[in-house]
Amino acid sequence: MAGTPSASAAAQPALETSPDARIVEAVRRGDREAFGSLYDLYAPMVHGILLARVPWGEVDDLLQDVFLVAFKRIHTLREAGAFGGWLAMIARNRAVDFHRRKRETEELPEDLAQRSSVDPEAAEALELIRTLPEAYRETLVLRLVEGMTGPEIAERTGLTPASVRVNLHRGMKLLREKLGTEKEP
Amino acid sequence: MNEDYLWDKSGEADPDIKQLEERLGQLRFKRPAAPLPLPAEPSTRSFRLSTYTPALAIAASLLLLILAGGLWMSLRRPASTEGEKGLATGKASEEKQTQQIVSGPRPPLDPVKPITGDMAQAESVPASASPSSAARVNRTPRRSTAPRQLMARLDGPGTESRTTNRALAREGEQAKAQLIMALQITSQKLNTVQKKVQTHQERSPIS
Numbered sequence: 001m002a003g004t005p006s007a008s009a010a011a012q013p014a015l016e017t018s019p020d021a022r023i024v025e026a027v028r029r030g031d032r033e034a035f036g037s038l039y040d041l042y043a044p045m046v047h048g049i050l051l052a053r054v055p056w057g058e059v060d061d062l063l064q065d066v067f068l069v070a071f072k073r074i075h076t077l078r079e080a081g082a083f084g085g086w087l088a089m090i091a092r093n094r095a096v097d098f099h100r101r102k103r104e105t106e107e108l109p110e111d112l113a114q115r116s117s118v119d120p121e122a123a124e125a126l127e128l129i130r131t132l133p134e135a136y137r138e139t140l141v142l143r144l145v146e147g148m149t150g151p152e153i154a155e156r157t158g159l160t161p162a163s164v165r166v167n168l169h170r171g172m173k174l175l176r177e178k179l180g181t182e183k184e185p
Numbered sequence: 186m187n188e189d190y191l192w193d194k195s196g197e198a199d200p201d202i203k204q205l206e207e208r209l210g211q212l213r214f215k216r217p218a219a220p221l222p223l224p225a226e227p228s229t230r231s232f233r234l235s236t237y238t239p240a241l242a243i244a245a246s247l248l249l250l251i252l253a254g255g256l257w258m259s260l261r262r263p264a265s266t267e268g269e270k271g272l273a274t275g276k277a278s279e280e281k282q283t284q285q286i287v288s289g290p291r292p293p294l295d296p297v298k299p300i301t302g303d304m305a306q307a308e309s310v311p312a313s314a315s316p317s318s319a320a321r322v323n324r325t326p327r328r329s330t331a332p333r334q335l336m337a338r339l340d341g342p343g344t345e346s347r348t349t350n351r352a353l354a355r356e357g358e359q360a361k362a363q364l365i366m367a368l369q370i371t372s373q374k375l376n377t378v379q380k381k382v383q384t385h386q387e388r389s390p391i392s
Contacts (some may be wrong), residue, residue: 039221051212056212060217064222068222119208120208142189147213151192
């Protein structure tokens with residue numbers, strides 16, 4: 001069980017010696033190419049987290065912001081193996097910050113760019129997913145938009161596989177209800 | 186619903202999920218052609234205010250306590266000097282009075298005689314005394330000096346120490362009041378520091 005002390009004690013060295021941890025250590029030593037590897041590994045996750053919260057047209061800029069913040073603050077990360085969860089938190093905070101600033105400045109309508117350049121059916125499906133509770137929304141976007149599998153989502157975000165499985169199942173059930181494709185059991 | 190396909194894309198594909206994947210797949214992340222514009226060096230500064238808040242608060246309180254202590258000492262010094270002066274003046278005047286008593290008409294009391302219940306008898310005029318001296322004894326000054334001498338005898342050698350104790354007690358009271366004032370100032374300053382730290386934490390947007 002993930003929450004037990006023995007499990008967490010055993011997980012600690014595993015986190016520290018994971019491939020991600022080694023890449024993070026390399027970045028800390030000044031290896032810029034190593035940060036490129038982290039970008040390749042984690043950009044889909046950050047993209048999905050942002051897409052679940054902000055308009056599609058804003059995602060690319062915010063994604064760059066998230067990685068720049070991560071690069072600047074990588075020395076504040078205590079456990080190198082927890083990079084994924086830490087980065088996911090930066091992305092969520094950045095999305096919250098975006099909405100806070102948007103309220104202050106009252107810019108163009110949220111889905112203007114989306115309406116002009118995205119397939120309407122895709123935009124509609126995404127809008128439906130965005131109406132779901134946050135935990136389901138994020139997991140479903142990572143699965144359906146970014147094409148990540150459940151184990152990959154768990155590994156990247158730092159969530160437990162069980163949580164991801166539950167979120168996927170319940171989120172999909174809610175989405176089916178909204179799409180009107182709920183099947184009788 | 187095929188849960189295995191939803192979980193890890195294994196098994197038979199669920200048509201609804203497959204359709205959603207195809208639709209939403211066009212929004213998927215595409216690596217930009219331009220590389221990520223990274224700054225020259227990642228920040229090597231690992232300082233986090235939230236991490237160091239307790240240490241900062243302790244350091245601030247210690248600093249304020251030291252400042253308060255210094256303030257108290259600087260306030261205490263002139264007060265104690267004045268106290269010592271006053272004490273010295275008091276001593277001088279007391280000595281003067283004692284000299285006056287000694288140089289004046291000597292009372293018929295034995296200065297080292299212990300106080301007993303029949304003190305009244307001891308204070309009575311001896312039979313050998315002349316009438317003039319007896320009259321002198323019964324004069325008014327005796328009334329004014331006798332209580333003092335009695336007090337001196339009662340106090341004995343402890344009079345000086347009692348005066349010193351009184352002065353010290355007064356000084357202690359002053360010091361206590363000053364310390365309380367210094368502690369109040371310290372507490373106010375600490376509150377201000379805590380408020381500032383809280384405000385700073387609330388304002389920092391990204392953890």
